[in-house]
Amino acid sequence: MNIRDLEYLVALSEHLHFRKAAEACFVSQPTLSAQIRKLEDELGVSLLERTSRRVLFTDAGLKLVDQAQKVLLEVKILSELASQQGDSMAGPLHVGFIPTVGPYLLPKVIPLLKDAFPQLELFLHEAQTHQLVEQLETGKLDCIILAAVKETEAFMELPLYNEPMVLAVPEQHDWAKKPELSMLALNGETLLMLGDGHCLRDQAMGFCFAAGANEDGSFKATSLETLRNMVAAGSGITLLPKLATPKEAIRDGVSYIKLNEPEPTRLITLAYRPGSPLRSRYEKIAQSINTHMVTLLEA
Template identity: 40%
Template sequence: MNLPTLRQLEYLVALAETGHFGETARQCGVSQPALSKQVREVEGLLGLTLFERARPRVIVTPAGEDIVARARRVLAGARELVSAADAWSGARRGTLRLGVIPTIAPYGLPGLLAKLRELYPEVSYAIHELQTDVLLDQLRAGAVDLGLLAHPFDAAGLAGPDLVVEPFVLVAPKGHPLATRGALEPEEITGASLILMQDGHCLRDQAIEVCALAGPPPPTSVAAASVSTLVRMVESGLGATLLPASALPVEVRNNQGLVVRGFAKPPPGRTLTLQWRASSPHAQWFADIADVLRSHYLELNPTIPRVSGPKPRIIKAS
């Protein structure tokens, strides 16, 4: 029986992701006619039409959806075969692909890569900023090796330790009903209308959970695509929001007309974790990287500015 090559499977996956022969050819470094020939060869080999040649996009057929999903798993297995060989040889080289959710990346990554490069000088790093659901899909498919994200999520097929618990703080414009001084009691935000992230961001779900603990979830009519946008909305007087403490050194500065309040103890927060595929042969190496990440996050504490009420502090996850 003739089998598709790994390279042909890569073409199928790339074409399904881009939806364009031209873009796929550019990404894969081949000519468009050569790509088209390879795709048709696989279709002929399998006796299936995997792609509907519509214009201007290519549409994946139902059969194609199944075959592409299987191709992703085959490619992930092939990558793990190479990774297993590296693991047996003790090698720490190649490219490590780290997926990070957007509410972590700008605040937890600066300085981290320098530490990892010092420890593993023969390793290069590719950072993928992805929302939680996309990150999990790519992690399971082998498109990324590690995922730095926050609970809760579906951990089926994954492994990895919890790193730290990061507290939330409330940020409000001066003159806002919540812009008072002192520790913030959870019941103060009962029914308050907060500005939150757009759907799909775990920070939105975590903020709604905090509000639910205080009382009925607040009505929200304004949503932001990033933490920076969220803070700018608050700064313009549109309302208050909840932020992870690590964002404060970057997003909140003096003379912005903002009041930042820490929660009364114990503060609500989010648990950050590093995850990898349970089948990965690099579990010990990834666990070492998790230790570096945990220490890095704990070292951020001195950079967190003082707030009204208890100063937020990142702590080791139990």
């Protein structure tokens, strides 16, 4: 048994498909199948049920997958410890980010990070919060950038910046020409929201409900761009994070209005596993992003 065999097994448990698991491991399907069979022969137990068209794990197989994930995480930590012997800002770094942050933050900070840390190899992965949390726990990601939520409390979190939320209304709306608006003005209004799984949905709903606003239950958007286009079409109003809005107060049929009393904001953080030997690496990255974004958001 070797580490690579465990990687094959875990990949198969994730994809439940031999070809897809093989592609994820960058090997041929026969190679992966043969190694799984070899692992079974070595252990003397059946890890899979081969009488079905689907990939089904036996109880022994599920237990081994669980243990293999823990072993692979420990191997990753050992690799991180070894990397500290050289330049701490060199080598690969797998960073996860949520869809309501990545498209708007990354263009602003990736050039900055590449310039500041040229030997750092950044690999970027987009997914929803619950997926990022799971991938961070299992060691597939080194750190994640997302809005601080309850699910991230088990990790170490470095604050990056506080991002205001802005009210987006159709250009023809009665509020369209207002530069600012109190949250209390939303009392009794109905707002368009993102669908389930987006942490921004829960955060925006929290502010809206506190102000007396309701959600439009007939529609749930899959992305911020869908929300923006629905507003432009005159189908409703919504809250958008400031980085997702243009500099112009009115653009492409949408008017963006600053909110106050109180101003709705979300805290964007960089989260990593407690005890990670790469803490200083994450702190340097967070400091660089924080310095840049605080200046940008105050401009």
